[in-house]
Structure formats: C-alpha cells, structure tokens
Amino acid sequence: MFRNLVLQGNLLDTKNLSQRIVFVFWYIFCLVVCVVYSAKLTAVLAIPVYEKPIDSLEDLPNAVRNGFTPSVIGDTINEYMFKDAVDGIMKQTWRLFNHKDRSKSFVDSTSTGMRLVLQEKSVHIGPCTAKIIAVEMGEYKFHVGRGLFYPKPVGFVYPQGAPYLRPFNKVIRRLVAAGIVNKWYDVEIRKIPRKHNEENEVSSSSAISLTHLQAAFFLMFIGYLAAAMALLAERAHWALFRNERVSEK
Structure with missing residues (x-):
C-alpha cells in the first residue's frame, strides 16, 4: 500500500x-x-515571495524587529518632529531609531539615507525629494511607501509680522486643495531621466520560470x-x- x-x-x-x-x-x-x-x-x-513592504510609520515596528533601521536627516525638522512628539506614532517611531550609533539613523542628507538603503537593511524617512532622488538613482531599486506623515504638504518662511502672511496662506491653501502642488511635483519627476534595469537582474523574490x-x-x-x-x-x-x-x- x-x-x-x-x-x-x-x-x-x-x-x-x-x-x-x-x-x-x-x-x-x-x-x-x-x-x-x-x-x-x-x-x-x-x-514569487515578496517581503512585506513598509508603507507607513505603523509598519516600522515590525520592520525593526526584522532587522531594519529607520533613518532621517539629523538636526533638521525631520528629526525634531519625532523627537519633540509627546505621544502617538511619532513618539513610538522616535524610540525605534538607533540612538547608540547616530550615524545609522541620523544622516546628513537624503542622498546619504538613500544610499544607506542600498547598502544595508535601512528604511529612510524623508520628504518628497526622496522620491526624486530614488528616480535619479534608479527607481527599480527602491520601494517608495504610500503613507504620508508630514503635517503640511508645502510651506514657506516669512519675516515675523509680515502683512502678506494671511493672503499668502490663503493662496497656498487653494493651490494645495486644487492639487496644483502635486501636479508641479509630478511634472518635475517626469523631467528626470529614469534609469532602467538594463542588466535584467533577477532578485531573490522573482518568480521561478x-x-x-x-x-x-x-x-x-x-x-x-x-x-x-x-x-x-x-x-x-x-x-x-x-x-x-x-x-x-
């Protein structure tokens, strides 16, 4: 039998x-x-077996448990928005950074953080310019998360007590609400010459044929x-x- x-x-x-x-x-x-x-x-x-992508700050704790290290641009608003958070997901994310070795979690520029992603298990948290740098370096090498965590999509700095602050804020809010700022952003990304995977590299997650x-x-x-x-x-x-x-x- x-x-x-x-x-x-x-x-x-x-x-x-x-x-x-x-x-x-x-x-x-x-x-x-x-x-x-x-x-x-x-x-x-x-x-193919794909690694679970990191699309938001809520996915970072599981990523850190799997060996990933989050990084931001140090000594800028990108760091202080997590450091000065009282509670919530921002404060939880602040505890996930490597505070013992600041070079792993607090880089000097977005380009450095993006190169760190290619060299080791790292997750760079940056502004929208990170998408532009990813396109310049080869978008096929990165996974760009869909989640947004910046409080404002665009901002300008004015002198204190400027009389045109309110009119400018009103116009900027209209531009953002109409999607014109996102339109400008998409247009600038399309202008960047994209790099393609000409070597036809087969990653470990590709399907077996x-x-x-x-x-x-x-x-x-x-x-x-x-x-x-x-x-x-x-x-x-x-x-x-x-x-x-x-x-x-």
Whole structure:
C-alpha cells in the first residue's frame, strides 16, 4: 500500500469484493494526495515571495524587529518632529531609531539615507525629494511607501509680522486643495531621466520560470533514460535466459 502512495506500480490480486472497494478508495486517496502535493510544490516554485513592504510609520515596528533601521536627516525638522512628539506614532517611531550609533539613523542628507538603503537593511524617512532622488538613482531599486506623515504638504518662511502672511496662506491653501502642488511635483519627476534595469537582474523574490528549472528537467530525462536502459537490459537478459533454457531442453 505504501508503493501506491508514492505512485509506484503494484499488483494486488484479490478476489474479495470488500478488499477491492478499500483498494479503490485507497488509490483515489493516493492520487489526490500526490496531485495536491505536486500542485503545492509548483505554486511554491512559481509564485514569487515578496517581503512585506513598509508603507507607513505603523509598519516600522515590525520592520525593526526584522532587522531594519529607520533613518532621517539629523538636526533638521525631520528629526525634531519625532523627537519633540509627546505621544502617538511619532513618539513610538522616535524610540525605534538607533540612538547608540547616530550615524545609522541620523544622516546628513537624503542622498546619504538613500544610499544607506542600498547598502544595508535601512528604511529612510524623508520628504518628497526622496522620491526624486530614488528616480535619479534608479527607481527599480527602491520601494517608495504610500503613507504620508508630514503635517503640511508645502510651506514657506516669512519675516515675523509680515502683512502678506494671511493672503499668502490663503493662496497656498487653494493651490494645495486644487492639487496644483502635486501636479508641479509630478511634472518635475517626469523631467528626470529614469534609469532602467538594463542588466535584467533577477532578485531573490522573482518568480521561478522554466529557465530556472532546466536542471530539474535534465535530471528527470536522465532518470527516464536510465530506467529505459535498465528495462531493455532486463528484457535482453530474460530473452537470453529463456533461449538457454530452451536449448537445454
């Protein structure tokens, strides 16, 4: 019965009807198990395994537990917006930074933080210019999170007590609400010449195709060839042995 489970030929000669019924259902069970196993194995090989992306600050705790280190531009608003937070997700994120080695979590520029992402397991938290730098360095190398955490999408600095502060704020709010600022941002990104993966690098998360399985098919062909040669040798030996017995008689 074990030979049936591994799809090996097995002749069971029985005339009992009850045993035949048991064997029929056992054969069906073995067939289903083997088909399910083969389908599962094919799915595991064909479906790429992607790492869970980090799209928001809420995803950072799990990322840190998996060995990632968050980074921001040090001694700027990017650092102090987390450092001065009283509670909430901002304060939780501040505790995730590497305070023992500031060079790992507090970089001098967005470009340095982006290069750190390529060199080790790091997550850079930066302004919208990070997307522009990612396009310049090769957008295919990065995963840009969808979550936004900056309190304001755009801002300008005015002298204290400026009489045009309120009119300017009103106009800026209208520009932001109308989506014109995002339009300008998208236009500037389109102007950047994009770098493509010309080397056709295959990452560890890419799907396995028939090209990658050529070695397995070669081994299977060699196994079938060896089995055919063994079968021919057995047939030749049996024929020779039968001729010898006939000649002796």
